[in-house]
Amino acid sequence: MTTNSLTTSPGAGRAGDKVFSGAAMAAGCLILAVLFGVALFLVVQSIPALTAQPEQIQGGHGFFAYIGPIVVGTLIAAVIALVIATPVSVGVALFISHYAPRRLASGLGYVVDLLAAIPSVVYGAWGAAFLAKEISPAYDWLANNMGWLPIFQGPASATGKTILTAGIVLSVMVLPIITSLSREIFLQTPKLHEEAALALGATRWEMIRMAVLPFGRPGIVSAIMLGLGRALGETMAVALVLSSGVLTASLIQSGNQTIAAEIALNFPEASGVKVNTLIAAGLVLFVITLGVNMVARWIITKHKEFSGAN
């Protein structure tokens, strides 16, 4: 007999392995299939809008003349949100992870997470009914004193329902995302590196700059990208807060529109090519988000050598 005794393995235990790897594989394939399906749907449904005669599209100058201003509006709102939310979030995350006494830190972390649980329509209502009214005197001040800057050109909107208000509401909405992720990253800073900095005579802030922030950088970038994803795609809050209109440079006048809000406001009554146009707008949003994520990946890998992962 030349049978190798090692080839006869006890069968038990292997079945679980196979089931698990099969399940993991199926999950992986499913997510790809869903993504592909959505992309395919967007592309196929967009084609009529892209090939339509210019006068068939809303505005009468073709699809790109239609989509251009709302792409810019979307980006403006998202940038405002991130410019406000990023420093605040990183600050709050650092306070929770490295400054606050433990009991306060856990309470504060809980409150921040709670912010994420508030439905966006509530934020929208708050922004439209409260914030817009309260903030319009500030817009008047900006128009009077900083009006020479195109972004603060007057006259300010009397209702306060401007793209800046929408951006501020969005910033409150993305704040918990960036804060929670950054906080988790900061808490994972190796003790070893924090102690290395402290042992050199670093103050707490210097230790944070030397050990915590560099270590957390890729995580902060990812957190900002997730926040950006939410800001780009947020629909309800913008639809409620923003009194939309044509593209304007001034952030404190009514005007501008975002893709997501445009789709949500017009989709119910749309028909024919209009539906295709809105879906094409969705495709553009999809492509923007994809592009942003790729840029973020690229930023992270560019610094891989120094990431501490090696």
Added chain:
Amino acid sequence: MSKRIDVKDLNVYYGNFLAVEDVNINIEAKSVTAFIGPSGCGKSTFLRTLNRMHEVLPGARVEGEVLLDGDNLYGPGVDPVTVRSQIGMVFQRPNPFPTMSIRDNVLAGVKLNNKKISKGAADALVEKSLMGANLWNEVKDRLDKPGSGLSGGQQQRLCIARAIAVEPQVILMDEPCSALDPISTLAIEDLINELKDQYTVVIVTHNMQQAARVSDKTAFFNIAGTGKPGKLIEFGNTHTIFSNPTQKATEDYVSGRFG
């Protein structure tokens, strides 16, 4: 550029737990002092109190005095940041900053407190510090590469270079070779021998041969049992501790009968 350390009646607590009890020790300038003892006897804890690094742990506190050339580290108004800039530390596991290049790692401590340093002076300091850590020849061509790309022993010497770049009075080493292979350990031990020409060196080690090889004086710490505080049992010339200790516990430990 080196100072002596005198410790008077030092107790170390974690919360209400007394971790190290009543240590009195005089560490000479420009010498190597080794702390030996079984695990958990408080020698690392005690070492950390010599530059207030124990304060990183919540609830850790001390009673008593640690005098650096007569100045109490725990005196009112003394900033731990100042203490640590004068008393450097090298850790058990090499911990160069992974996000910094070799050069920036060496300069990390120097650039603290917003100190400005010209490029020429920085280059000279990097070379001097890496020379002082016996690392210059191995890394001079790749100063801009990340420090985490070096071998463990090289990383540890980089950490020593980083510590001596700020020209401290004292260098504390917490089991600096325990994560290293024998060749790298030898390189560090040779380095310790050279460092004592300029610095006061205090080293905690699990390795008794290492203590015998590198130190001038040795302190033996022991613990009576779990939950009891660690104590300094005997302190004297290394040769005496290893050949003719006065305490029975020391003799048992250095002869390998326990621990």
